[in-house]
Amino acid sequence: MRGKALHIAISKENPDPMHKQITDQMRDAIAKGALSPGARLPSIREMARELAVSPITIKRAYGDLEREGYLITRAGLGSFVAGIDRERIRAKKVGEIREEIARIAKSAGAFGIPIAEIRRIVDELRIKRR
Numbered sequence: 001m002r003g004k005a006l007h008i009a010i011s012k013e014n015p016d017p018m019h020k021q022i023t024d025q026m027r028d029a030i031a032k033g034a035l036s037p038g039a040r041l042p043s044i045r046e047m048a049r050e051l052a053v054s055p056i057t058i059k060r061a062y063g064d065l066e067r068e069g070y071l072i073t074r075a076g077l078g079s080f081v082a083g084i085d086r087e088r089i090r091a092k093k094v095g096e097i098r099e100e101i102a103r104i105a106k107s108a109g110a111f112g113i114p115i116a117e118i119r120r121i122v123d124e125l126r127i128k129r130r
Helices: 018-032 044-051 055-067 086-110 115-129
Strands: 071-074 078-081
Touching: 018 055, 018 086, 044 055, 055 071, 086 115
Parallel strands: none
Antiparallel strands: 071 078
C-alpha cells in the first residue's frame, strides 16, 4: 500500500461481523480511489496484527474482495488492488440505493407517510451534507 494508508475502524457496536466491516471499508476505499489499482495490500498476518483480529478474519475479507473482483492475489507475492470499472460499481450502488428506497417507500406507505415527505427528508439530508 505504498503512498496511501488504509484506515479501517472496527466497531463492536456495529452488528455486522468483523470480516464484513473490513470488506465494506476496503471496498469503499477501492471504489473511491483511495486505494489505487496495483497497490499492494498488507499481508494477511500484517493486517490482522494492525487490526488486532484473527488472520482468519482477514483471509475471509480478502477472499470476499477477490471473489467480487476488487483484489487479485498472487501466491508468494501478496494481494493487490485490481483495476475496476468505476461505472459498473456506480451502477451497482445505484441499484442498492434503489432497493433501499423501495423498502423505505413501502414502510412509509404502511404508516400513511406520503412520498413527498420522504423527498423532503432526502432534501434535508442533502443540505446537511454540504
